[in-house]
Amino acid sequence: MFSKWLRISLFNLMLVAFLGMILRYKILFSLPFLDQKHLLHAHSHFAFSGWVSQILMVLMVAALSRQKGALVFAKYNWLLYANLISSFGMLIFFTLQGYSLLSIIFSTLSIITSWLFAYIYWKDLNQLPVKTIAHCWLKAALVFNALSAMGAFSLAFMMANKMTSQNWYLLSVYFFLHFQYNGWFLFACMGLLMDKIQGVFPDQRLMKQIFRLFLWACAPAYFLSALWLNLPVWLYVLVVAAALGQVYAWVKMLQQLWIKRMTLKTLLGPITKFLLLLSAVAFTVKLSLQLGSTIPSLSQLAFGFRPIVIGYLHLILLGVITLFLLGFIFSEKPAFQGKKIRLAVGIFTTGVILNELLLMIQGVAAMSYILVPGINELLLLTAIVLFSGMLLLNFCVRCIK
Template structure:
């Protein structure tokens, strides 16, 4: 299994490098002239490939590893077609979106990626049921693949409105946020929680682990309305949203308590670079959960969703600060990434780039609230993108596969 795992991890890291490369191009076009590139179309390719080619591909690989470790067999051959199909659709979107935006080919590839996620969900659910050892980890993973499929309703809603030429901004944004919410707060987050639970569940009380899952599972649906507070919603829905935000914070507090109790054991078995990446990811998640609770205040919600720089900063906090750093940290923790001075240096540079990027984005967002323009902010964000790209280039070129 080690050879197949190393190969897939290397592919995932290369995909992340491609995401960073496109990020540099996008930032360069904002700061300087690049007339032969359509910014909006390239942005669509960037975001779709980041979701499918980097995060989804990596999580699928890591979830397959969990099954393989439990069943004691090389199961990568069984999932080879699905993993390759997901990779194929990701590169299809990477090529077609920058060329035509939302067109026949790009929509075809994005639709195929959804069907691949359905196939993965069905196969993975069945394999989880064959594991004799039953624990909360399986429920995190089952919820993750179901929420991934559920998110596709938002994508199909967007496609329907485009085909029928229904121009209604609130409906369009509601469908878009539906897809995004159940991707990063559903599929991405629940898969990551399942992975971390698989490392701490042995010495943790099952009742506490179950409580954490119940809190997040109960909150995930009403938490969607945190993204739609700019729309008129009934009072009872608003109260549910507040309860969901509080439930997620309580669930995270319980999880942090479990991790703290096992800190000594985890420190002995975990590389230093993995520990720091997971700490940064945990801090970012804590910030995100507090921001969610703060957004339930109507005046703050109107400000947040009214300024694009704040929305972009929030999405980067989730996708880079929480999800990407966690995935890299977990890969280092299970030693699926080659650990040496160069890989540690490259990862460190990448992490610093994320922090710098987030600081600049949030500074730009806060300034936008007061209608203040920060000089050279676009050039500064370009530098942050180049730092992230440089770190990943060092990390990726340092990986080797040993058969």
């Protein structure tokens, strides 16, 4: 059952890459039967729910099954299907209708499913005889996922009532994004990693300190996306402290990983090590950019240019989260190996790196009001590379019994 859900999740990632390719195609060429804005909503919602949330749920259930037995998947099967159905409902109806009654119904179903998953999974964690630091990360992830729904509901409320306040619209969008990216996604990934390598770190006190720093910093870090509101001094100081706290915690984490690098080398396979290293580099870049954004002038400049925002979001979703999850999948499923799979991973990873470089170039050029010749053609080519890598990966894993 675990292998089945892994294959479904990887298929969903391939669909996300396909939608990204179509979006890039429509910037250059006519495709009149598809609305660009509707397709963009479908792409983002399906990436969050159909790919990241789906695979996180699958991997979290797999982690639980190691302590409670394989039958745990039967208990969560209906929740995994509910999330899958709601994800495809959003994919279809956002593509066809944008924000309509049906797309909002499936979005709401997705949120309710995440709440039910959080409730049941929390109870199962509490029933385990041994509590670890991994459980703290996973519980925090569940809370942040539930909290992010406030942004989605406020956004739906504003659209339903045709409210046009730009500030409230942006605050709602950034609230949802922040507690998904920096809450649910990040804390769940860290929880899975801690569960995988918990025996490597004997100093649990330090691991708890790192967790508490990230936990404390998560809520105030939301206001990094709202520095254009001219925040009061006390809140701005809290935001800067949160950004510094995350950097400090990450440095401490990297120190521990470096000390235990030989042990980790034997624990993780070559593909996993490669992907997790790239994910760690991307996360380091993310935290550095986040710290730089505490300078108000830089923050206003960055958030004023769409390519920079898009590049930053893709850095997190592709560079940090997706590469980590792919690496973790290969560590959980050693059978998903071989030359063709390594080739597929190499193609996809090349696409991720090229995509970030091109978006960075486009963003920096936009800040100087310079149009880079051929940049959209290159981004389309990169989107094709990403899709090709995922297409080959899906073909390979389906040939493995």
